[in-house]
Amino acid sequence: MTTIPPWYDSKLASVIEQHSSPEDEQALFVYQLDALRSHLERLQQQDAIKLWFAVKANPLSKILQTLDGAGFNFDVASSGELNQVLAQGVPANRILNTGPAKTKKQLASFVKQGVETFVVESLNQLTWLNEAVLEYNETAQNTVKPVVLLRVQLQWQEGEKNPLGGNSLTPFGLSVAQWQSISLEQYPALDVCGLHIFQWGNMLSNEKMFSLWSQMVTPLVELANSIKMTLKVLDLGGGLGIDYLATDQQLNWQQTIEDLAVIKAQAGVEELWLELGRFAVAECGYYVVPVVDKKVNYQQEQLVLAAGINHLLRPAITDQPFPVQLLRDSNQKLQKFDIHGPLCTSMDKLGHLSLPSDVEVGDKLVFGYCGAYGFTESMPFFLCHELAAEYVYEQGEMTPVRPAKSAASYLA
């Protein structure tokens, strides 16, 4: 007997079963907007933190509109993301720009488009943003003064308690020592009043997350003091986890809010910010794909799907499969299958996961938690397969937002 996993919605499953796919459509994503809306409303029932959405998790128009409706602000890391958010009618003053690859040209263009909040990740970014704002204010006779947060990357000495479980260096932000070298008077066009830190992923334990946050407060407050910054804003990034591996661990949002209220008081800041990606949208999304072959190879049951990492790359780069379920009902016992996609590389594997033993060619599989890091994180062009379709499900109806496309649509 199969038990229904917590991420699976049987009502939606029957709607997907009824769905008849147009010609070019092999695989599809579907996002449950009603469920997303109520999840987001719950996240907003607090006044401890200001919530932003990390657009890279899912930039689909309908998803952004739903977040906008729930009062989320938006964190963008490229011009493409900025334009997509602006195209949904979100005012630029609710958009924040993060990312390690900001050129002066991009910064100037963001300022011109009305973005007023920046997380800077290097000394160059700080200088360029200051110059861009001075030039903008001169030419247009404006007086904008963007809010700027410095992104900090902490390391712990060998042998000390290392909450991050390793000191691997990333291009995100700068060390405390580097930031201590600046003098804020050199950036008169900017309101440098906050710090940003985010250097972990998929956290599932409230205790561990609180302990990490707590240990960051002291070095951050010391940095602010040493450069005579009045620390008004602390941005703790994202990384709130999703239980992809069905470990039965999950973050308690109420507890998270209480913990953050403590951090806010300890840091003495006016505002505490989070930019949620997966924790906001992962749950609302499903990916549906048919089985095209089934075989036994050296005693291992294998399934080959119509699409794999060309539509869902994440399992290959994180070693975390998305959970799966057979779309139709089956009362056969579960067994483990190696689940592969169609690409001619052994990397194209969506997991080693349990499915009913009678799963057959032509059956459809549904993967869960695909609302984040799905469609746009993938590698759709390799081997010239179809692009997946994207649908939204709202008030009992499945509506296409992006049709599936054959390779002819993108090949040159």
Ligand SMILES: *Cc1c(COP(=O)(O)O)cnc(C)c1O
């Ligand atoms: C990706 C990203 C996030 C969101 O991460 P999740 O783990 O999906 O919550 C938040 N902030 C920044 C700066 C990011 O790059």
